[in-house]
Amino acid sequence: MSARPRIGVTVGDPAGIGPEIARKAAADTALSSTCDIVFYGPSEDPEIARFARGRVSAEAGRAAYDAIVSATADAMAGRLDAIATAPVNKEAFAAAGLPWRGHTELLAHLTGSSRVAMMFYAESLRVVLATVHIALAEVPRALTRDVVEGTIDLAARELPRFGIHSPRLALAGLNPHAGEHGVIGREDDEVLAPAVTALRSRGVVVDGPFPADTVFVRAMRGEFDAVVACYHDQGLIPIKLVAFGRAVNVTLGLPIVRTSVDHGTAFDIAGKGVADPSSMIEAIKLAARLAMSPKART
Numbered sequence: 624m625s626a627r628p629r630i631g632v633t634v635g636d637p638a639g640i641g642p643e644i645a646r647k648a649a650a651d652t653a654l655s656s657t658c659d660i661v662f663y664g665p666s667e668d669p670e671i672a673r674f675a676r677g678r679v680s681a682e683a684g685r686a687a688y689d690a691i692v693s694a695t696a697d698a699m700a701g702r703l704d705a706i707a708t709a710p711v712n713k714e715a716f717a718a719a720g721l722p723w724r725g726h727t728e729l730l731a732h733l734t735g736s737s738r739v740a741m742m743f744y745a746e747s748l749r750v751v752l753a754t755v756h757i758a759l760a761e762v763p764r765a766l767t768r769d770v771v772e773g774t775i776d777l778a779a780r781e782l783p784r785f786g787i788h789s790p791r792l793a794l795a796g797l798n799p800h801a802g803e804h805g806v807i808g809r810e811d812d813e814v815l816a817p818a819v820t821a822l823r824s825r826g827v828v829v830d831g832p833f834p835a836d837t838v839f840v841r842a843m844r845g846e847f848d849a850v851v852a853c854y855h856d857q858g859l860i861p862i863k864l865v866a867f868g869r870a871v872n873v874t875l876g877l878p879i880v881r882t883s884v885d886h887g888t889a890f891d892i893a894g895k896g897v898a899d900p901s902s903m904i905e906a907i908k909l910a911a912r913l914a915m916s917p918k919a920r921t
Contacts, residue, residue: 627659628704628914630907631694634664635709637674638683639888640898642666645709647900648907658911661703664690676894684715691726695733698879705880705910709903710888713756724756727874730881739876740774742849743859743885744785744909745866748842749849750858751778751875762854763810766797771818775851779827781875782849784916793838793847794819794831795857801832815853868901871909880913882906 632649635641642665649660665671665686674683691711697703713724723729731739742751753774754765775792782790794815796802802811815832822829831838835852839861842850852858862870863885870885884902892898 627657628911629661629702630658630910630914631661631663631697631703631706632903632907633687633690633694633706633708634662634666635690636683636687636712636715636888637665637671638676638678638680638715639710639712639890639893641687641709641711641888642671643893643896643898644884644900644903647898648903651900651904654904654907654911657908658704658914660907663694663706677890679712679714679718679890681715681718681720684712684717684719684721687711688716688719688721688729691729692733695730695879698881699734703879704914705882707903707906707910708881708883710884710886712888712890726872726881726883727755730874730877734877734879736877738773738777739874740777742778742781742873742875743862743870744873745862745870747865748839748862749782749785750839750862751775751849751851752855752858753851754854756855759854759856763797766810766814766853768814768818768821771815771851772822775818775822775829776825776827777876778849778851779822779829784913787848790828790848791846792827792829793833793842793850794829795835795838795850795852796832797853799834799836801834868899869905870902871906873909873913880910882910882913 632645634645694706698706727741740751741755754762779790796811798808802808805812811832819829872883874881884906
């Protein structure tokens with residue numbers, strides 16, 4: 624690894640704002656002394672012009688996929704120190720016949736990683752998701768003890784890379800009031816609480832399940848270093864309320880460093896030149912920082 628980490632930046636769906644925020648981030652002077660950036664995917668105007676801006680297409684979905692595959696291969700081979708990804712469009716992936724719903728699932732497949740988790744990182748709040756891109760009706764079945772224990776254990780092992788050396792974790796309850804001792808659903812008592820007990824017996828510092836309507840406030844006040852949420856919106860609504868544009872999506876459990884933005888493709892403003900690159904800048908900064916961490920160098 625060189626003194627300046629080499630960060631591969633995938634431009635995401637070329638019909639969205641990905642190429643714009645990638646180029647704006649690369650032009651940021653604060654990054655020029657931090658890392659070297661390599662683009663993957665259509666990033667120049669003639670290349671981008673091949674795609675209908677703001678529209679879902681199989682061609683754009685395939686281009687985004689190809690960029691991720693190339694960047695991941697280079698990172699696995701050591702030609703990149705980390706990757707930072709602009710957003711993809713799940714409909715475009717589906718139109719291209721791709722089975723993956725987003726980066727997290729695709730990166731797990733490409734790297735052969737059996738246990739990964741999506742974390743949104745901000746200075747004020749950190750959230751890890753136990754389930755990601757599944758329908759809400761499917762969450763109770765997907766939220767097994769193995770999934771809950773594995774996600775919490777992974778978070779506890781990965782957070783020291785972020786400077787949190789003895790992480791204190793909280794588990795958000797699935798049901799309102801964390802089930803109210805079985806009055807409002809039994810999953811919290813029968814699945815989540817036993818997972819916490821088992822983890823604590825192995826030395827993991829975790830508490831819960833706690834009512835989700837207050838646990839994120841408690842974390843922001845310093846009681847916990849991260850909250851493990853049961854499903855996508857439960858975790859992402861609070862962090863986007865307090866840190867939208869500054870939060871970074873990080874995939875835990877990969878053999879490579881991967882960060883991303885905290886927003887989507889924003890088709891409604893694609894091609895208008897008004898996209899905010901703040902989250903992309905933060906994603907590249909964090910990728911460079913993680914790339915230089917002791918774990919990344921071993």
